[in-house]
Amino acid sequence: MKIAVDAMGGDFAPEQIVFGAVRAARKYECEIVLVGDEEKIRAVLKHEKDWEQLGITIHHASEVIGMDEHPADAVRTKKDSSVVVATRLVKEGECDAVLSAGSTGAAVTAAQLILKRIRGVGRPAIATPLPTLHGVTLLLDSGANVDSRPEHLVQSGVMGSIYAEYVYGKKSPKVGLLNIGEEETKGNEQAKETYQLLKKLHFINFVGNAEGRDIPKGHIDVVICDGFVGNVVLKFAEGLAKTILKLIKEAIKDGGLLAKCGAFLLMPTLKKLGKRLDASEYGGAPLLGVNGCCIISHGSSNAKAICSAIGVANEYVKGNVLAHIRDTLAKEEIGSHDSEKK
Amino acid sequence: MKIAVDAMGGDFAPEQIVFGAVRAARKYECEIVLVGDEEKIRAVLKHEKDWEQLGITIHHASEVIGMDEHPADAVRTKKDSSVVVATRLVKEGECDAVLSAGSTGAAVTAAQLILKRIRGVGRPAIATPLPTLHGVTLLLDSGANVDSRPEHLVQSGVMGSIYAEYVYGKKSPKVGLLNIGEEETKGNEQAKETYQLLKKLHFINFVGNAEGRDIPKGHIDVVICDGFVGNVVLKFAEGLAKTILKLIKEAIKDGGLLAKCGAFLLMPTLKKLGKRLDASEYGGAPLLGVNGCCIISHGSSNAKAICSAIGVANEYVKGNVLAHIRDTLAKEEIGSHDSEKK
Numbered sequence: 001m002k003i004a005v006d007a008m009g010g011d012f013a014p015e016q017i018v019f020g021a022v023r024a025a026r027k028y029e030c031e032i033v034l035v036g037d038e039e040k041i042r043a044v045l046k047h048e049k050d051w052e053q054l055g056i057t058i059h060h061a062s063e064v065i066g067m068d069e070h071p072a073d074a075v076r077t078k079k080d081s082s083v084v085v086a087t088r089l090v091k092e093g094e095c096d097a098v099l100s101a102g103s104t105g106a107a108v109t110a111a112q113l114i115l116k117r118i119r120g121v122g123r124p125a126i127a128t129p130l131p132t133l134h135g136v137t138l139l140l141d142s143g144a145n146v147d148s149r150p151e152h153l154v155q156s157g158v159m160g161s162i163y164a165e166y167v168y169g170k171k172s173p174k175v176g177l178l179n180i181g182e183e184e185t186k187g188n189e190q191a192k193e194t195y196q197l198l199k200k201l202h203f204i205n206f207v208g209n210a211e212g213r214d215i216p217k218g219h220i221d222v223v224i225c226d227g228f229v230g231n232v233v234l235k236f237a238e239g240l241a242k243t244i245l246k247l248i249k250e251a252i253k254d255g256g257l258l259a260k261c262g263a264f265l266l267m268p269t270l271k272k273l274g275k276r277l278d279a280s281e282y283g284g285a286p287l288l289g290v291n292g293c294c295i296i297s298h299g300s301s302n303a304k305a306i307c308s309a310i311g312v313a314n315e316y317v318k319g320n321v322l323a324h325i326r327d328t329l330a331k332e333e334i335g336s337h338d339s340e341k342k
Numbered sequence: 343m344k345i346a347v348d349a350m351g352g353d354f355a356p357e358q359i360v361f362g363a364v365r366a367a368r369k370y371e372c373e374i375v376l377v378g379d380e381e382k383i384r385a386v387l388k389h390e391k392d393w394e395q396l397g398i399t400i401h402h403a404s405e406v407i408g409m410d411e412h413p414a415d416a417v418r419t420k421k422d423s424s425v426v427v428a429t430r431l432v433k434e435g436e437c438d439a440v441l442s443a444g445s446t447g448a449a450v451t452a453a454q455l456i457l458k459r460i461r462g463v464g465r466p467a468i469a470t471p472l473p474t475l476h477g478v479t480l481l482l483d484s485g486a487n488v489d490s491r492p493e494h495l496v497q498s499g500v501m502g503s504i505y506a507e508y509v510y511g512k513k514s515p516k517v518g519l520l521n522i523g524e525e526e527t528k529g530n531e532q533a534k535e536t537y538q539l540l541k542k543l544h545f546i547n548f549v550g551n552a553e554g555r556d557i558p559k560g561h562i563d564v565v566i567c568d569g570f571v572g573n574v575v576l577k578f579a580e581g582l583a584k585t586i587l588k589l590i591k592e593a594i595k596d597g598g599l600l601a602k603c604g605a606f607l608l609m610p611t612l613k614k615l616g617k618r619l620d621a622s623e624y625g626g627a628p629l630l631g632v633n634g635c636c637i638i639s640h641g642s643s644n645a646k647a648i649c650s651a652i653g654v655a656n657e658y659v660k661g662n663v664l665a666h667i668r669d670t671l672a673k674e675e676i677g678s679h680d681s682e683k684k
Contacts, residue, residue: 133585143522146530180485180573183410188488188570212574213581228530229571231522232554236575239555240582243475247615255611262607269597269604273589 001029003313004086004095007036008064009102011300017101018044020306025054027307028314033095035059035086061085064102067299071105075113083107087114090292097293097313099284101301107294108144108287115292118322120329123152124289125227126296127160128234129282132218136282138164139215139223143231144287150193153177153224154201158332159288159325160222161204166319173221176210178229184208190226203332283308286316288325293317343371345655346428346437349378350406351444353642359443360386362648367396369649370656375437377401377428403427406444409641413447417455425449429456432634439635439655441626443643449636450486450629457634460664462671465494466631467569468638469502470576471624474560478624480506481557481565485573486629492535495519495566496543500674501630501667502564503546508661512563518552520567520575526550532568545674625650628658630667635659 005021007014014034018041021032034041038060045051045058063081065074075084083102087110089095100107108124117124125141140156141148148156157175164173177194179187184195186209198206210220215233225233252263283305284295293316297309316322347363349356356376360383363374376383380402387393387400405423407416417426425444429452431437442449450466459466467483482498483490490498499517506515519536521529526537528551540548552562557575567575594605625647626637635658639651658664 133588146522146533178574180488180570180577188568191488191570211581212577212579213584215578216581216585225574226530228522228533229574232520232567232571232575233578235522235554236557236578237554237582239553239558240579241586242555243558244583244586246475248612251611251615252608255608255614258607259611262604262609262611265600265604266594266597266608267604269593269601270590272597273593 001314001317002031002033002095003310004033004035004059004089004098005306005310006082006086006098006100006102006107007034007041008061008082009100009107010297012302013101014040015044016301016303017306019048020301020303021056021310022048022051022054023303023307024310025056028311030310030314031055031057032310033057033059033086033089035061035089036064036082037062059085059089065106067103069103069106071103071109074103075106075109084110084114087111087294090294091115096317097295099295099297099306099309099313101297101299101306101309104143104296107296111287111290111292111294115290115294118289118291118326118329121155121159121289123148123155124287125152125156125159126230126285127163127288128230128285130215130237131282132216134218136168137215137218137220137223139225139230139234140288141225141227141230142234142285143227146226146228148190148226150190150197153190153194153226154197155289155329157198157206157222157224158201158204158328160224162324162328163286163288163321164221166321166324167315168221170221172205174207174219175204175222175224176207176214176220178223178225179209179211181211182209201332203328282312284312286312286321288321291322293322343656343659344373344375344437345652346375346377346401346431346440347648347652348424348428348440348442348444348449349376349383350403350424351442351449352639354644355443356382357386358644359648361390361645362643363398363652364390364393364396365645365649366652367398370653372652372656373397373399374652375399375401375428375431377403377431378406378424379404401427401431407448409445411445411448413445413451416445417448417451426452426456429453429636432636433457438659439637441637441639441648441651441655443639443641443648443651446485446638449638453629453632453634453636457632457636460631460633460668460671463497463501463631465490465497466629467494467498467501468572468627469505469630470572470627472557472579473624474558476560478510479557479560479562479565481567481572481576482630483567483569483572484576484627485569488568488570490532490568492532492539495532495536495568496539497631497671498566499540499548499564500543500546500670502566504666504670505628505630505663506563508663508666509657510563514547515563516549516561517546517564517566518549518556518562520565520571521551521553523553524551543674545670624654626654628654628663630663633664635664
């Protein structure tokens with residue numbers, strides 16, 4: 001197994017990306033190709049003496065796509081950018097997966113243009129694992145596409161179900177449609193139409209509508225929505241978790257000696273809990289629906305998050321997710337009519 | 343000031359509704375009309391000996407609209423239901439505001455059919471106050487309408503801004519559009535069109551796009567979105583807060599004696615923080631855009647939440663919110679073309 005890592009993408013690139021890759025090379029049985037400015041990558045790698053024995057190589061790429069560039073334009077013009085070159089390594093069979101913590105739009109566009117969509121998929125979707133009261137819930141699409149049509153949401157449901165089965169080992173994963181009420185007549189036009197389409201599919205375990213409050217409860221394995229809603233929810237969760245933490249810290253600070261003693265005694269417990277909820281433990285979100293494994297990491301990923309994301313790539317490849325999605329979409333009649341377009 | 347309270351709506355009706363009304367009658371300078379099954383209301387009121395001296399009266403209504411009934415059908419057929427009768431009291435000038443913790447759909451429909459929309463408003467919107475790091479942020483629409491058009495979102499922005507100014511006393515409130523990125527080219531078609539319309543309005547302080555993570559930070563006073571997204575976010579916040587609390591409790595339980603001592607010492611601090619974040623402290627969300635003050639409360643409202651919601655009704659009426667919205671929409675060219683329909 002060989003994984004192409006965009007060493008230049010992310011708020012803390014290349015340092016944290018390279019250190020994360022080294023950590024993953026020690027932890028998982030896989031080779032890693034660091035793609036980007038060779039000189040800068042070497043400058044980080046010199047802190048890790050044994051890197052060459054770990055199966056790490058460097059693939060030079062002279063350009064970088066910035067967070068503020070227009071994704072489609074940048075991917076088309078910057079042919080030698082790290083994310084484009086890394087994605088091409090998968091297309092050419094050199095690598096089994098690509099990982100980027102850079103511009104999500106650029107990584108998604110590169111995957112769509114270079115790897116192309118799987119036959120039968122109208123819109124690829126980002127499947128983000130969210131920690132919940134009971135294990136992990138997969139939320140998709142969490143931002144690859146806005147303005148999705150009902151059949152795209154159905155395809156997301158199928159792909160998410162396959163991913164949850166072959167990567168998390170869940171038998172007959174529960175798939176829910178994110179909506180504003182439980183009844184099938186609830187919601188906007190998109191949700192109502194999607195519900196009717198999902199009801200007809202007998203090869204996934206569609207359990208009906210899921211409300212916002214159902215996501216953190218964790219009793220639904222796969223929650224589907226369009227990328228606009230998914231992205232808002234994901235960023236809201238991030239902001240809310242940070243705000244609650246900040247408020248607790250402020251309250252302890254203002255709470256005097258007793259509160260400080262209490263906080264000290266509670267610290268190990270809260271740290272353990274924090275680890276369980278820490279996004280960097282989950283690290284990466286697969287882009288489902290393209291012909292290859294593409295993992296999207298958060299822009300603020302540190303070495304630990306990158307290492308986890310490489311773990312996700314490993315599981316995706318070992319679970320044969322791509323083949324399962326292809327087979328299912330070829331066999332079942334849920335294909336999108338525009339799936340032949342780029 | 344006289345407020346009509348739907349005594350039969352809500353998970354804990356009529357008990358908690360009636361107790362909340364009594365509490366509010368003691369706290370605020372207002373009379374309260376409890377609308378619903380007279381016998382049942384009296385049975386609760388007998389625990390409060392001085393209720394007649396508090397300016398509380400009962401207005402009998404023989405029917406109740408259940409949570410699972412179709413709102414429009416139920417409002418049309420159950421003419422003597424508590425929420426319909428309470429809303430009619432406002433229409434007839436008997437009361438200044440109506441409050442319900444029953445079916446949100448029924449309360450919204452009753453307000454639209456009986457009070458009618460303000461001229462220039464295409465869709466009324468529920469404005470929910472959310473506690474944040476810095477005071478309260480108003481999220482609207484949080485569930486009155488799905489499938490809104492850009493001009494409806496613009497109207498929400500204007501109404502939210504007026505509410506934040508005259509109820510929270512914020513000068514030139516910051517209005518943000520909920521979206522998936524900061525740049526004006528980001529988002530789905532609805533968000534992009536809304537952005538362009540908002541940019542042209544010079545009488546509100548539109549500060550651009552707000553991402554999900556901006557809501558809990560509290561640096562934007564009014565966040566606008568369609569009712570589908572708003573409702574998902576609101577219920578997600580509710581679920582996430584409950585889940586985090588549950589996880590902390592579990593962790594403390596599993597954390598042994600030291601953790602328990604720590605939790606004990608921290609308790610007063612956490613309780614104070616909990617109060618700050620407690621939705622029942624905020625209580626009610628106004629439905630903006632109808633010709634009258636209509637306050638929507640959460641189905642699970644307890645007496646404290648109902649009392650707070652009556653406080654919200656008070657502030658709405660004292661702030662002359664309705665007149666300000668009417669004047670602004672009459673003066674400025676943002677009216678909806680379908681505003682003349684019911």
